[in-house]
Amino acid sequence: MAAVIALPHFAFAQQEKPIMEIAHDCQVFAVSSNNKIVCAVPQLKRIKKIIIQRADVYVASPNGKDREIIEGEKFMPVPPPQSYIVNSLSWSPDGTRIAMSMTQQKPATDEEPSTAGPAVALLEEDGREIKVPGSKDRFIEQAANATWLSDNVNVAYLIGAGPYKIGRISTATGQSSTLFEGHTFDALFWDAAHNQAYAISSNLNVQNRLAIFALDLMKEGVREIARIDGYQSGLGLSPSGKKIAFFADGDAIEVIDLANPSKPTKVRVGMGVFAWSRDERRVLLKRGPADKSGELIWVGLYDDSFTPALHGLEYHTFEITPDGSAVIVTEPGRNILRMFSLQ
Secondary structure (H helix, E strand, O other): OOOEEOOOOOOEOOOOOOOEEEOOOOOEEEEOOOOOEEEEEEEEEEEOOEEEEEEEEEEEOOOOOEEEEEOHHHHOOOOOOOEEEEEEEEEOOOOOEEEEEEEEEEOOOOOOOOEEEEEEEEEEOOOOEOOOOOOOOOOEEOOEEEEEOOOOOEEEEEEOOOOEEEEEEEOOOOOEEEEOOOOOEOEEEEEHHHOEEEEEEOOOOOOOOOEEEEEEOOOOOEEEEEEOOOOOEEEEEOOOOOEEEEEOOOOEEEEEEOOOOOOOEEEEOOOEEEEEOOOOOEEEEEEOOOOOOEEEEEEEOOOOEEEEOHHHOEEOEEEEOOOOOEEEEEOOOOOOEEEEEEO
16 A cells, blocks of 8 residues: 555644753753653863863753752762763653663773773762662663653663663662573663563574563563563654554564553564654654664654654654653754654
8 A cells, every 4th residue: 555645743742942942062862751851962082192081961841940960070079981872861760760771991000001991970860870789889780761761769770782682770778689580681661650671583483483472670570461472673662652662674563452461562663762652553753873864754664654743853852741732852963952842
């Protein structure tokens, strides 16, 4: 069936005038359940012959007023000339705490060579660091893509560069563990509010078939959702938690209804990055590689419709707010962040 070009009634409200703007170079950002935004702004500094990178971190309220919660110079003082690059930020389900996943680059010393590796800093929303009791390290070392769970005490994170293992640590007791021992995961999406994750793996069933699993991050329970033929990228859970979508290959989004997982829906769209609409009948798609700018398009999952958004202008990154009421975009070049209402 040929694609139908729909009328743009799912376009953005007041496209020319954003309802909010953060005039910083927001290269990484995240939106909380109550529409607060945290963003990391990289800063470069030369120390003799060495150039180091740190990040200032800002939190903005829904009305657009922002405040700096981390000043890179104070967060990682000199000496030594140590860099940290923020890779991702995530809010706790209640929007009061932040997990900042980063890459540390430690300079060489007389005793040790230069090293680089992942780590996670745990923060209150005002920037105060949360220490793990009994830990000798300032951060959670060798951890990435971390998330707070619903109790605001436990933190889950990924270990390795893929396939991944899953770790969990308690900020109350300091106890840490590797979950689902002996198993690895090709992709994972946190459902932190329900203390679970959805993951893709080929070593959790007897036949070693590629499948999507629901993982209980507190009790280590495993439930198979559906066998799949392939996975490329973009695993994402719908706002209601009733549907999962992903790129099955370089051309198609596959949608699985958890109530009827044996009958998936496939939509040919071309490779890209997508986010769910509030009604879960469409996704907002940016075609092309995740680190490249592109235009945004509404894609109907059940009617083969394609609707250009924001006049077909290109944006570097985007995210729909958890309540589905707005979309946040950053522009190519200097990543000024803007929010637009959704009709």
